[in-house]
Amino acid sequence: MPVIDTHIHLFDINRPQGVPWPPKDNAVLYKTALPSRYRKLAEPHGIVGAIEVECSPWLEDNQWVLDVMAKEDIMVGTIGDLELEKPDFARNLERFRKNPLFLGIRYGNLWGRDFHARVSDPAFIAGIKRLADAGLTLDTANPNPLLTADLLRLTNAAPGLRLVIDHLPQLNPPTGAAARKAYEAGLAELGRNPNVFVKISEVLRRVDGRVPKDVAFYKDRLDHLFGVFGEDRVLFGSDWPNSDTWAPYGDVFGVVHEYFTAKGRAVAEKYFWRNSIRAYRWKPRNARQPRG
Structure with a gap:
């Protein structure tokens, strides 16, 4: 089964x-x-394409990034960085x-930006609408x-x-009852929007100084997100090389591979590549990359 990794740096x-x-x-x-460097780590696990974030x-x-990717056909696109409110x-x-490899942008709580504050900014909302048009x-971070x-x-302001x-x-x-209820209600509403996708990425966690590699440790959380968003709107992303903070690439891949292949090939294919085409509209660059 081919795999598209939707999140590498x-x-x-x-x-x-410098950087x-x-x-x-x-x-x-x-x-x-x-x-x-990425190819050597990823290709043994069936990865045939990746999206840079x-x-x-x-x-x-x-x-x-676009110049680097031009010579590397394993790279099917990039999610860049532009400030929507500027x-x-x-x-x-x-x-x-x-450039057809430019698939979108990421904006979130990083680089000193406050996502919560920005969603009230008319200039930011205008930028969101322009991106959608x-x-x-849009990736969030x-x-x-x-x-x-x-x-x-955001989705109400720009339905498309x-x-x-x-x-x-x-x-x-959130741990408080009222905040938890509001969070889960909002997540459920997002889950009903066919244009909202979720990266099942950064799954591994460090607990008491160790990182569990047993899928059973993560199953409840994965089951919850899968239940909210369903098989058609979940995406694989390794977060390499940031993922090295928790474990080698093979271990990061192994946990989600075990979880999703247990649901059958049709569901696993959606998670590992089919849904990424709908989310990002990337185009194949070589014969090994699947066509939707």
Whole structure:
């Protein structure tokens, strides 16, 4: 079964300008991450294509990633970084969307940005509508308990927006009864929106100094998200190389592979590649990559 990894990061620590992430003092992550290194880790597990997700707020790094991917046909697209609320957003969007590998942007609680505050900004909402009209996808980052209400505001403002919620398994739901009820009601409403997808990524957790590799440890959380969003709107994403924080690529892949293959081949195919075509509208670049 072919696999499309919808979430990896690319960067080169040896560039003259350096990188904004990861930090130099992170011995696990501060190593150049390019497609050649990724292929060696991923291809043994059946990965035939990957989507890069931004890890830099620098405008020209959108172009740097596109230039890197041009020579690497395992890369089927990028989710870039543009600030939707800025006056130059429309110009920058038009510039990068001319490249068919530019599939959308990510905006969330990172790079000093406050997603919750932005959803009340008319300029931000105008940018969201422009992104949706362009047929591109919005990824969100670093989810918190306010996320469901904020995303509902976005989807109401731009009903045609394709939205991907990154790393939802890492979110700890609110503990208070009222907040928990509101969060779950919002999540259920998002679950009824056919344009909202969830990356079942960053599944592994560190507990008491160790990272469990047994799928049973994660089953309740995975069952809950699968129950809300269903088989048609879940996506595989490794979060490589950030995933090395928890475990090697094979272990990260192994947990979700065991969980989804247990549901049968048809469901596993949706998770591992079919749904990614609907979420991102990527196009095959070589014969090994599946056609929808």
